Amino acid sequence: MIKHKPILIVISAPSGSGKTTIVKIVREKCPEIFYSVSATTRKMRPGEINGKDYIFVSHETFEDWIKNGKVVEWAKIYGEYYGTPKEPIDKALKRGQDVILDIDVHGKRSLEKIYGKDVVSIFLIPPSLDILRKRLISRGAESKEKLELRLKLSREEMKWGYEYDYIVINDIKEKAAENVISIIMAERMRRERILNLKELLENEN
Amino acid sequence: MIKHKPILIVISAPSGSGKTTIVKIVREKCPEIFYSVSATTRKMRPGEINGKDYIFVSHETFEDWIKNGKVVEWAKIYGEYYGTPKEPIDKALKRGQDVILDIDVHGKRSLEKIYGKDVVSIFLIPPSLDILRKRLISRGAESKEKLELRLKLSREEMKWGYEYDYIVINDIKEKAAENVISIIMAERMRRERILNLKELLENEN
Numbered sequence: 001m002i003k004h005k006p007i008l009i010v011i012s013a014p015s016g017s018g019k020t021t022i023v024k025i026v027r028e029k030c031p032e033i034f035y036s037v038s039a040t041t042r043k044m045r046p047g048e049i050n051g052k053d054y055i056f057v058s059h060e061t062f063e064d065w066i067k068n069g070k071v072v073e074w075a076k077i078y079g080e081y082y083g084t085p086k087e088p089i090d091k092a093l094k095r096g097q098d099v100i101l102d103i104d105v106h107g108k109r110s111l112e113k114i115y116g117k118d119v120v121s122i123f124l125i126p127p128s129l130d131i132l133r134k135r136l137i138s139r140g141a142e143s144k145e146k147l148e149l150r151l152k153l154s155r156e157e158m159k160w161g162y163e164y165d166y167i168v169i170n171d172i173k174e175k176a177a178e179n180v181i182s183i184i185m186a187e188r189m190r191r192e193r194i195l196n197l198k199e200l201l202e203n204e205n
Numbered sequence: 206m207i208k209h210k211p212i213l214i215v216i217s218a219p220s221g222s223g224k225t226t227i228v229k230i231v232r233e234k235c236p237e238i239f240y241s242v243s244a245t246t247r248k249m250r251p252g253e254i255n256g257k258d259y260i261f262v263s264h265e266t267f268e269d270w271i272k273n274g275k276v277v278e279w280a281k282i283y284g285e286y287y288g289t290p291k292e293p294i295d296k297a298l299k300r301g302q303d304v305i306l307d308i309d310v311h312g313k314r315s316l317e318k319i320y321g322k323d324v325v326s327i328f329l330i331p332p333s334l335d336i337l338r339k340r341l342i343s344r345g346a347e348s349k350e351k352l353e354l355r356l357k358l359s360r361e362e363m364k365w366g367y368e369y370d371y372i373v374i375n376d377i378k379e380k381a382a383e384n385v386i387s388i389i390m391a392e393r394m395r396r397e398r399i400l401n402l403k404e405l406l407e408n409e410n
Contacts, residue, residue, distance in 0.1 A: 155407075161405070166394045167394055167399055168394055169207060182394075186387050191372055197367070197372070
């Protein structure tokens, strides 16, 4: 059996690309992968579960984490911190577990600075801007101005794709999830990631 | 839809690893991939079909091909030539078709010299030397000496694996074929291979 150096799978996407659904399917089909839960200082909303949706912490704790390098990436949005705690990731990697992270391009860049080639980055895109617009509309009633602003933002975010390892089009969600899983499977079989290569190629067994 | 630069998928394996079966399954499941048929000067055997099993040519023709760079790789074994004609591959690539090649490590090296990073190399290995031995025995009655010689050869060939992009273990054949297909699917989604990247990330469509 191949024993591979665990990988960090980053999935990013412009808003409205349907990323949450894809990550959900991949997690269900690959329960062996550790899912990195983000931390935030914002208030918990009804229905949210601490440790599942987010790890909810105080501003004090988060600022302490930043100071002590306990988050691999973070951002402050409208006065609230969001970020990825380092310890759960390092523990998973130490166990030999792959990690999946649902973060943006800034998070990806920070992660690559720390984990180098162990990061496998996947950028999910909508099949077309027209479909993106429809998806944004279906999310809820927004004013035409807000919708146009969101679309403009998404179009800017699309350009992040130029720095990702893989591009996956989210047309049919099951197919997109399957493509993400193919990438994970393939990356596990890359020769440079195989820890027991000598054993596999030379052993007497 | 992603349009990718066509890739050359090389599948190699030590003798007795069950490569022929895996390549057959992959070809059946991915009929869109062009299969490169080898050429040879050896006599056609009963049941063999010219152009399917091999392209059967004269020594004169083969030597002319070598002289004029019409084979991407070749070898002379027991006085007969074996090799891969270049024209069918270049035509397939020009059509945008991926190519699959069932060749050995020497062929792989030649191919990489010509096609560089468009080559994706997969090395198929038996789950253990014990299973390899059983597979070699089941192929037909051979003397103990011949069997030991073949095993020794296979063990040497196993080391080719150190220079391949991917390692696939052929334990259960359907699973191994599925793994090869995952690699092909993933490689098609690699950002550097995507020809219409700008269109996908920036277009107005």
